Amino acid sequence: MSHFKLDTKTALSALLASTSIAGTSVSVHCPLGCPVSATNNTEFFGHIYALSMNPNTKLADWVAYEVDSTNFGVSPGRDWNNNPALSPDMTLEPDDYKGASSSNLQSDRGHQAPLATFAGSKYWYEANYLSNITPQDRDLNQGPWKALEDSVRNAVSFRDSLWVITGPTFENSELKLPGADEPHSVPSAYYKVVYDIKGHGAAFMLPQTISRKDNFCDFQISMSDLPIEALNITSDSQIAQRLGC
Secondary structure (H helix, E strand, O other), rough: OOOOOOOOOHHHHHHHOOOEEEOOEOOOOEEEOOOOOOOOOEEOOOOOEEEEOOOOEEEEEEEEEEOOOOOOOOOOOOEEEOOOOOHHHHHEOHHHOOOOOOOOOEEEEEEOHHHHHHHHOOOHHHHHEEEHHEEEEEEHHHHHHHHHHHHHHHHHEEOOOOEEEEEEEOOOOOOOOOOOOOOOOOOOOOEEEEEEOOEEEEEEEEEOOOOOOOOOHHHHHHHHHHHOOOOOOOHHHHHHOOOOO
16 A cells, blocks of 8 residues: 655655744644654654654653544554654664564554544545554553543544544563664553643553553543653643543
8 A cells, every 4th residue: 555655845844844933843633832852853743643753762751642533544554664754763663563463562563643643635645654562561561551542532523523642661671572673672561642632641551461451541641740841741630531531
């Protein structure tokens, strides 16, 4: 299956499609401010999400996106591709994930910006770029992580969007993908911040060791416990209630 490819001009436009304010970036994907990126990271601002690519872990430190009901639709499938706006050596490759599901990791190719959230967008294929993918434990990916993503979609309606900032954390650097031929890191957990345009939000931290039957609501954390600075976002029980917590 073939998709649109970004030419050089389009790729440059995507990388620059943000406004810098006081050391951070603001875009439609993170309207209250994107997290500050590490010095060596590369920020990418695509059609459906923004991210900050870490060349050391080969994963995005954060991915930010809007959950808009007009982008929902039937899943078009998974067709893994490299992000044409990023250097290939900045991310993992499709072959790096071979054998991961049957190894001790029992790892899926987990989306940070979920494909289902953008299945109705003509730019859905960007969700399958390897820059948006991480090695995620299959019980987490198919259990509480999916349930949280579903709850966010269920909590929005026409002209009543929510926004998300999500990414990995690393405590056990010994974990590796068995088929990868380049230095990389496997996350120990994932955070997710869900918020509205007024800055009311709820934050979660879900470990890779989570059970498939665990309730994501039990893993709610304060904004101060996040590994990023949640710019202009404060905890609000109403957002948690919208998510079913």
